[in-house]
Amino acid sequence: GAVVSQHPSRVICKSGTSVKIECRSLDFQATTMFWYRQFPKKSLMLMATSNEGSKATYEQGVEKDKFLINHASLTLSTLTVTSAHPEDSSFYICSARTSGRGEQFFGPGTRLTVL
C-alpha cells in the first residue's frame, strides 16, 4: 500500500504553546487529506478535510481557529494546534486519499501531550 508519514510521532508541550504536525504522502499525490483525533479505546473522530490549495472543511464542533490546517502541496498537509491546553492532549492521525480508487492510507499518528 501507499505510505503516509507523520512528524513528529510524539510531542510534549507546555500549555499555551502551539504545535505543528506534518503529514506527508511519500509515494503518491493526495489531493485530499484528512485529520482525525482518537481517544483511548475509541474510534477515529474526523476533525477536518483538507484539499490542496483550498481552505479546509471542518467538522461540526471543531474550532477552526484552534486547529489550523494547511494543505500547501499534493504531498503535504499540516495541522497546527494553537494555544494548546491539556484537554487537547490526544492521538492525532492523518490520512491521504489516492485519486482513482480513492483508497485512504493513514499515517502512524502523533501523540500530543500538553502539560
Add this chain to the structure above:
Amino acid sequence: QKEVEQDPGPLSVPEGAIVSLNCTYSNSAFQYFMWYRQYSRKGPELLMYTYSSGNKEDGRFTAQVDKSSKYISLFIRDSQPSDSATYLCAMTYSGNTGKLIFGQGTTLQVKP
C-alpha cells in the same frame, strides 16, 4: 441509530481459529467498503478495499459484502497472535468527498 454498527468485542480466539468480524450499515448509498487493522498507538493499516457485493480474498483475509442485507464481513483464516489488534470497518460513497464512516472497531485477541 449509528450509520455503521460494529460489535466492539473484545473477541478472544485460540491461535489457528477462523475469525469472523462484521459490520452492518443503514445507508444504502455506501459503495466502497474498507477494513483497517489498528495496533495499539499506531495508525490504521488498510487491509481490504471492496466496492461490489461478493467476496474478495487476499492471503488469509477474505472480505465479504452483501449490499442487499447491508452487511459486510472480514474473515481471518489460521489466525495468529500477531493478528491481535482492533479491526475497523469503514465505508463511503461517491460525492461524500471521500469521508469515511467508521464502525466502533472490534478488539481481537488471538491466544497462543
